[in-house]
Amino acid sequence: MKRLLLILPVLLAVLLSGCQNAFGYINARWISEVSMTYKNMQGRQETAPFESRQFTDSEFIRTLASAMNTSKRISGDLDYDANFNFTLLYGDGYKEDYILSLTEQEGYTALLLPAEHSSNGYTVSVKNADKLRKLIFGDGSIPAVQTEAAEASVDTQGPVTVSRNELSPVTGQNEFLNLQLLKGSYREDWSSSSPLAGRSWSGQFRLELTDEQGKILNTFGLSQAFPEELRFGDLFQLQFADYNGDGNPDFTIGQYGSGNASLFKLFTLHPDHSISELQIKGAASGLLISTPDRYSVKLERTDGGFRTSYYDNSAGKQIETAYRWNGSAFEEAAP
Known part of the structure; x- marks a missing residue:
């Protein structure tokens, strides 16, 4: 059926909005697999590439994520x-x-829709659609020059400070807690319309505690808490509060979790300058929270703990969870 090829140009000409897509940012680094099924529509003269297929190749995942991040609402x-x-x-x-x-057929845009809201359509540019169809219908390769451009970055040997936090308002001491990139890469992408377009730092990070003269008092390698490579797309400030009532400042560090939320780990700073992760039962991978503060958020405090909230696409509603400190870890509190 050819009517899509006739309809899309008209829709794009008169109905295309200038808004960003509504998926949130699709971070290819966090996707482990893309499972795809194919159904040949009646009247289409095309070769079926497969009935179903699981894509784990990083090139395919990056190409699909880029196409989604730059799609435009119709x-x-x-x-x-x-x-x-x-x-x-x-x-x-x-x-x-x-x-x-x-x-x-090359030279046409593609149409993308969230399965839960299939009346909301997003157009994928001809450039990105051609890349996808080459991987799906073709030989699976992308010209090397495009791959090199997508991977263009500058290797860095740190420390590079991404977050510098004065502790005197928090602890009363003239000290600083810094989040630093030790080894990794810095890149810029101004071609994407996604919320995380622009600058980004990725690689191995640590927390560093210093006095006002810059003397290092202690460090904490974040690989102890995050098994995946970390990525931060902006400079930011850590958000402090005391959630377990021990008088020590606690703070969150977050990473992309899904299109609707970020995953946060919780840490604490002790009087002896040591830093440790606060354990959360049932949330080993982190707290899933819907918030515009992607990298550090101040949690909603409750009696003996805190409350989190995220939007569940499948349920179509906000999910709230309360946690209470049991003396050694946070655990879910009864509603």
């Missing part, structure tokens, strides 16, 4: 044929389902 009613369903599987087990309409 306003109004849609009339389309969908020939691909796919699921993004994240490392923590979280899944997101989407619908893709992509013809085999």
Whole structure:
């Protein structure tokens, strides 16, 4: 059926909004697999690439994430044929389902829709659609010059300070707690319209505690808490509060978790200058929280603990969870 090829140009001409996509930022680093199924729509003259396939290749995942991050919302009613369903599987087990309409013929845009809200359509540019169809219908390769451009970055040997925090308002001491990149890369991407476009630092990070003269008092390697390579897309400030009532300042550090939320780990600073992670039962991979503060958030305090909240796409509602300190760890509190 060819009507999609006729409809999309009209929709793009008169209905295309200038808004960013509504998925949030799709971080390819956090996706472990893309599961895709194909259904040949009646009237389409194209070769079936597969019935179902699991993509774990980083090149495919990066290309798909880039196409999603740069997609644009189409306003109004849609009339389309969908020939691909796919699921993004994240490392923590979280899944997101989407619908893709992509013809085999080069030079046409593609149509992308969230499975839960299939009336909301997003157009994928011809450039990105051609990259996808080459991987899906073609030989699976992308010209080397494009790969090099996507991977362009500057290797760094730290320390490079991404977050510098004065502790005198928190502890009364003239000290600083810094989050630093020790080894990794710095890159810039101004071509994407995603919320995380721009500068980013990725690699091995540590927390460093210093006095006002810069003397190092202690350090804490964040690889102890985060098994995956860390990425920060902006300079930011740590948010401090005492959540377990021991008088010591606690703080969160977050990473991308899904299109709707970030995953946060909780840490504490002790009087002897040591730093440790506060354990949270049932949330070993982190606290899933919907918040615009991607890298550090101040939690909602409750009696003996805190409360978190995130939006669940599958349930279509906000999910709240309360945690209480039991003397050695936080655990879920009864509603």
